[in-house]
Structure formats: C-alpha cells, structure tokens
Amino acid sequence: MKSPQNMKPWLLSGPAFVLFLVLLLIPLVMTFMLSFNSFSFYGGIEDVYTFGNYIEVLGDSYFYEIFLRTFLIALITTVFCVLLGVPEAYILLRMRPLARSIMLLVVLGPLLISVVVRTLGWAILLGNNGVINELLQSLGLITSPVKMLYTPGGIVVALVHVMIPFMIIAVWAALQRRDPSAEQAAESLGASPVKVFTRIVLPQAMPGILSGSLIVFSLSASAFATPAILGGRRVKVVSTTVYDEFLNTLNWPLGAAIAVLLLASVLVIMLSWNRLIEKRYAGVFE
C-alpha cells in the first residue's frame, strides 16, 4: 500500500487516465487486432487472425501508389511551407508591435477556421470555371482553363495554406530567442541582406524549421478534408482510402490494416527525424 502522498498525483490524473485508457488505448489495440481479421462480402468481419490484409496492401501496386502519392504530397507541402513560412516568420518578427499583432491575426487566425471552409475557398479558386482560371483567361494569359482541381498540385497548394501557420509558429519560437544585434553587426560590416539572412538568421531558425517540418509533414500525410474535397476519388490518398474502405466498401479489416500502416510509417518517420535533430542540435536542446 502506497502512502497517501504517493497516491496524490495518481488520484489527480486518475479521471483523465481512465478516459484515455478506455477511449484511446483500448480502441487502438482493438483496431490493431481488427486489422488481422478477415472480411467476406456476405459473412462480414470474421473472427480469424491472418496477415491477409497486410499481404494484400503490401503486395498491390494500387495501394503502393496511394502511399507513395500521400508521402510525396506531404513532402512537397513541407518544402513549400519551409520556403514561404521561414521568411514570413522573420518578417513578422521585424515588424513594429502593432503591425505585428494585426498580421499575426491574419496569418495565424486561419488556423482556427474550419479546414472544410478553407478548402471550399480553394475549390472555388481552383475550379475550371474558378476565380484563377477566369482571371488568367480574361488577362489573355491562357486560352483554355488549366486543370487544377482534382490534381495533386491543387491539394498541395491548399495543404500549404492549411499547414503553414504551424511552420511559422515553430520558426517564430526559435527566432525570438535570437539576439538581433548579431544581424546589425553583420550589416554594419557590409553584409548584404541575403547574406545576413542565410548566414545569421537561417542557422538560428534551423531547430524551428526542423520541428515545424515534422509537424507539417505528419499532419499533411494524414490530412483528410483537403484531399477528400480537392481530390475526391480521382486523387486518392491514404486517409481517403481508409474512409472508403470503412464507410463505402465496409471492409473494416482491410481499412484497419491500411490505417495501421499509416500510423506505423508516420511514427517511424517522426522518430528517425527526431533522432536526426537531436544528434545535429544536441547543444540547442540542452
């Protein structure tokens, strides 16, 4: 029997722990077990344990393509978030306080607005009769509409919009600890703005870029609303495939196997990325 003092933290976190045990850990284990069951069209889910679903997913080029497409979309989204988010975070930090708080509202505010609504905006912009195509045609730059909706490119553009606030937050956190006088020193010694940025600012932003990339990549790889609305059945990604297996085909065991593979690959990528960061920036993180 533990003394009351030792029990206190467990009593305090007990309710949350029970909630997470029943509603998170147990369901995840159940899903893992489900992925080994088999499914038949007439009999439904059968209570047997086989590797059949995994063999089916790993052996089929159709699924292989979906996984590859998902991770490519996530990778390209991450690259664009770095290219646009890092300069923007730096620009925000150099603003006067009032302009900065207004800009933060504009840049980070969308984070709180429904992803469905933001994606609807992109659907209206990217359609064949959408705002961008109409504008380009009226300017005479193109003669027939450029197909952007239902393409991986359209999904990437909208995902960058959805994910870039996370990159800005991460880079901001890294950069606000910097000492701006180093930049002034470099400038007074004749360094060009580009040189100041690449030699002074960028190295200090690096921990933020790496942790931001991790967040953006893993959220993009498992994003659902944006690829579902902008890609539909024509550009399938892992999460929309899982959705179809569960709610249309009703092959839950196969859907569970795909989901387990998604979870496993995201975890492996996150852990190896973390190890890379820790090795490279051991000093920065104490």
Added chain:
Amino acid sequence: MIRNGRYSLLFNALFTLFMAGPLVVVIGVSFTPTGYLEFPPSGLSLRWFAAILDNPDFIDAAWVSLKLGIASATVSTIVAVPAALAIGREKFSGREALQALFLSPLTVPTVVLGIAFLRLLSVLELNGTFVGLVLCHAIIITPFVLRLVLSSVVGMDRSIEKAAISLGASNWTVFRRITMPLIMPGIVGGWVLAFITSFDELTVTVFIVNPSTTTLPVRLFSHITQTTDPLIASVSTVVILFTVALMLLINRFYGLDRLLMGETK
C-alpha cells in the same frame, strides 16, 4: 533591430493575399444574387443567407456542433486541470509517460483515431450517439487544454498557497480561492481552444456520426462533395464570422499569440 525592406514588405503583402484569399472568396461568393458561384459577385444580395433559414439540416447540425463543443470542452477541462496539477507539480514515476499519453492524440493520425473510436463505439453500441461524440471529442481536445493549463501551473507563484496553508486553509479552500483563480487564464484559454477544435473537427467525427447527430463540419463536407452552390458559401461565411468573433474575444482576454504560440516577448 533591422526593419523590413521593400522586398520584405512585398513578400508579406503577397503572403497575406495567399492566406486571406480563400476566405475572402468564400465570403464574396456568399453575397451573390445568382444561383451559381461567381466571384466577384455581380450584385449584393442576402438571398443565400435567407436560404440557410429554409434548410433545417444546417441549423440542426450547427446546434449539435455548438452543444458538442461546449460539452466536450467541459469534460476535457474537468479531467485535464487535475491532471495538469499532478504533472506540473508532483514528482512521481510515470509522470513523463502520462504526459506523453495525454498529448498523444496530437501525434496519432486523425483518421486512425476515427476508426478506433468507430470500432469501440460500435462494440459498445454507442455509435452515432451524442454521448459517444462528446467522449471521443474530449480525447482529441484534451492535449490543447492540458498544454495551456500546464503552462500556467508551471508559471505560477506558489508562495501565496504556502501562506494560505500556514494560516490554516484546507486543501480545497487553497485550490478554490488561490490556485484556481491564478491558473484561470490557462483554463479559460484552454476551454475556448478546445471548443473551437471540437467545433471544427471533421476527420474523426465523420466516422462516428449518424444522421441525427451530424455536426456542422460533417454536414458541410457531405454537401461539398456532392455540389458546390452559394448556399454552402453562405453557411461557411457564418462559420467564418463566428470563429473570428471568438478569436477577437480570446485576443481580448488571453491574447491570440499567447494561445497559439505559448509565451511571447
């Protein structure tokens, strides 16, 4: 400090256009007097806002989302505050593991959470029920509450508590009269962020609703995948305005930058 140059300001302007563009377009389209999507609208009409009132589907869904957000944010806050006090102040074995567990819904892909909840709720025969939705949402939003409450617990000055204890206050009195008021900004900020996250949630919810508990994001989503008409834009505009109003409210009493980025200078 070096100020932004011309090119920086140009970059910032283009970036702002990129961030605001899709939202401006949604709002613009919703004022069209025509029966199709057009931007810029050829006139200003509230026709499609009036149309929302004739579509009980959206109004019912909005009520479900509102009630769900309030209920799940409250459940999550009730369990997360004591957990944050334990994790933030006590030293015990398993502390790190517990914190990792409570933050893990941020790491697990939402689609995986969705099917896990679907599996559990269908075994418990709670699938599609409001109670089931509240419990599952509480899991997804707890990391947000925990993080904000934890940061105010860690940052708080404990000397006032010690003074109260030395003057003979009971544990409960100390919590109610001293600790809770001091960490209140974290609790309120966490609750609001949790509410918004629940109110916007789609990926998990889409697996565990039935027609009578359909939330607003799920309703919007299934409408968009079938057709895009000005009605969907006017409903979205209302969602945007509602969220912006909440955002300004948080900005007022907590600070939006603090809410989203932690402590800033």
